Each structure stands twice: as C-alpha cells, then as structure tokens.
Amino acid sequence: MPGVVVVGSQWGDEGKGKITDYLSSKADVVVRYQGGNNAGHTIEFNNQKYALRLVPSGIFSGNPVVLGNGMVINPKALLEEIKYLNDANINTSKILISDRAHVILPYHLEIDALQEKYRGDKNIGTTKKGIGPTYVDKYARIGIRMGEFVNEELFKERLAEVLPLKKREYPELDFSVEGIFEEYKEYAKIIKPMVCDTALVLDEAFENKKNILFEGAQGTMLDIDYGTYPYVTSSHPGANGVCEGAGVGPVMIDEAIGIVKAYTTRVGSGAFPTEIEGEIANTIREVGREYGTVTKRPRRIGWFDAVVVNQSRRMSGLTGISLMLLDVLTGVEELSICTAYTLDGKVIHALPSTISELDRVQPVLETMPGWSEDITTVTSFAELPENCKKYLHRIEELIKCPIVMFSVGPDRTQTIVLKEVF
Ligand code: GDP
Ligand code: IMO
C-alpha cells in the first residue's frame, strides 16, 4: 500500500501534472498538499490538453481527489476550474477539500499586487494570486479556513474580525465586509458539500491499504526554507511538505519521485546559476513551449543543474526521478551540465543560503555531445540514441538517484517507465 509523492525538483513546471495523471491510474486517491492556483499543471491525452491549477491532476482517473489542509484556495478560481472540467465532461463529484485549508479572498490578491509594486525592481515576480499574503495570515493566525468559510455566520464573523486588521496594515485596501460576504457566501454554498476532515479520509485509505499519490506544486528551489529565498513561494513544495500539508505521518510516504526537466527553467525573478540566453535558449523555449501556464510569461532557460537536483534529492529523500522533456533537447549539438558551482573562486556543491552569494555563484559546466534523432516515439531506453543514453547515465551519476521514468513528449503515451513506483 504505497504512498508516493511527485515532487517538482527545480523551479516548477517540470511536468508534475503529466506524471501525476500518468500514475493516477494506479492510485486510489490523489492529494495536493500545498500551494494554490499559482500552480499550472498540464495534462495531455486523446488529443486533448488540460491545464489545472487547484484540482489535483488525478481528476481524470475518476477516483477521489483531495485538496489538503496545506493548500490556499481561491473559491472563485476553484469553481471556475470545476466548470471548465465539467464543460469538458470530466466528473468532479469526488473532490474533497480540507476544512483546515485557508481561503484566498480578494484582499489577498490586492496585497500581493501592492507588495510587488512596493518592492520595485526587487519584486519577486509572483503569480499575483494572493498566495504569499494568504500564508502570512495563516501564520499570523488571522486566516479564514474552509470550515469557517462554508458556515455563513462564522464566515461573516471572521471576516468582520480580520478585514479591519488588514486595512490597518494596508490603508489602500478598498473592500467592505458586506461586499466580500455577499459575493463569497454564494461560492461557499456550492463548495460546502466538498469540505470535510480530509486527514480522516487519508487515514482510512491507509488503513485499507490503498495507494495514495501526493502531488506537489511548484518546485523545491521555490521552497520557503531551502529555495532561493526570498525569491520563493510561501510553502514547502517537496516531500517535506506532505506531512504538514496533508495531515499524515511520514510512514505514509514510501517513494518520492523527483520530476526533473532534462534542462532547467524558471519563471519570475531570482538567481538562476545555469541560465543561458541567445539562440539555444530561444530554440528550447519554442520547442518546449516554455511559457507560463498561469501567467503566460516566457520562462527563463538554463542547462541541467545537478547542484539543484541534488538539493531536491536531499530535501525530499528522492527514491527516483522522472526525467522530462528529453525530446526538447534533440538537435542541440552540444549539451552542458552543471556539476558544481564556484563561489568567489571556491568550488561548492550546495546552494548557499543568501541571495547575494547565489547571485555570485558560477556554474562549473561539463559538455557532452547531443543527438539529432527524433525520440518522440521511443518506447524503451534501448531505443534512445547512444548520446542520449550517455546523457541520462551522467545525470543519474551526478544526482545519485535512479531514473525510474522518462518522458519524450507531452502526451500521456509518451512516457517510458523503467521501474514501477506503485
Ligand atoms: P507542471 O507545473 O510541473 O505540471 O508543468 P507544466 O504543465 O507547467 O509545464 C510542463 C510543460 O511541458 C507542459 O506544457 C507539458 O505539456 C509539457 N511536457 C511535459 N512532459 C513533456 C515532454 O516530455 N516533452 C515535451 N515536449 N513536453 C512535455
Ligand atoms: P507549478 O506547480 C513555476 C513562482 C513565481 C514566483 C514565485 C512566487 O506549475 O510548477 P507566488 O505566486 O507563488 O507567490 O510566486 O514562485 N511560481 C512558480 N513557478 N511553476 C509554478 O507552479 C509556480 N508557482 C509559483 O513565478 O517566482
């Protein structure tokens, strides 16, 4: 009865949605445990493409999906997403939402935008979905949780307590309790039947030896503690976030699968040691369709960075990785891999903690010849071109973790499994 977690192992957008969907055929329940609609997870099958932000990518399996207590949920965005799925004839009747998850309200979005504005050229480049400000309220103990939100009286009472505090902090806010309440109580009515103590549901699944799949959002370099702080998100995207964000114990996690791009991308500001610009970067961006699912921003492009993935392996205790978007590198004549950094002339093998050091690190790169053969239809490791095999072997060696799956295209069928995880 394994519990498997799918972990973004770089700066997000590694293909977590694709792999979660793929693995969900063997999972009895799929759980998101952190983040909110800052995520954009893409799933493709039967010539259809879906983009999910809040609903776990296991929704297409027909099994229950859980939005865990560690998430921050914008009710309006959730209902829009449910409508989008229903319009595509996808059944959403098995969505469960934790009564402890925090609710994103309009003032959180406004505060997100204000903070970004006041940071000026030091802005984080957030998705402006109110994620950080909602987590701030959670930890300041002035958040409103789903359990309160779906109880009209409690919701109004809590809003009347909290909104004046936020307005004192941000006098620019132009919201009234009545205004928010009248609009959002309608959303709460629709959401109410989905809200429960989801930790009990997971405990029962565990007792009954069911397969549980946890779906991370963002990536470990955006982790609030171990990411490139302060240019991070406000949660724990790695396996380290599962226990607190799903209400389960560590014994429920048997496998942690790092989702890793065959190169690196980042959206938003902050250090990016292997970043490249110019022709190769532009080609990778176009071939890999590297534009944000949520904000449509062009993603920054860089070489594969083993220091980053090693940090993810340590933080999440990765038991394997799924190497994604390998096909995008076809045709790149010479590939570089970052094996370490230098900081002020000294070789280092882990990310330093301060942004000023991060801005100064230089990647130590080694090069390998690329391949030109089309690999989008391969169905086994053996069919890969020799140089591609060497690239995979070198990555495994550097990150000290086996490649258990790899991906050669966006479609569900373009997934090659080397070792079953369920
Ligand atoms: P997530 O946030 O980790 O779920 O990743 P995104 O969905 O934001 O970004 C990954 C993008 O790569 C999506 O457009 C996927 O459809 C696409 N994708 C996933 N795997 C592959 C692959 O192996 N090859 C190609 N070409 N695209 C892929
Ligand atoms: P998925 O799940 C890539 C980035 C933002 C910004 C920083 C903080 O699709 O991989 P936030 O709105 O969270 O306060 O923004 O984090 N970011 C992501 N980058 N993929 C994501 O999600 C991201 N979610 C947030 O661009 O740099």
Ligand code: MG
């Ligand atoms: Mg994404």
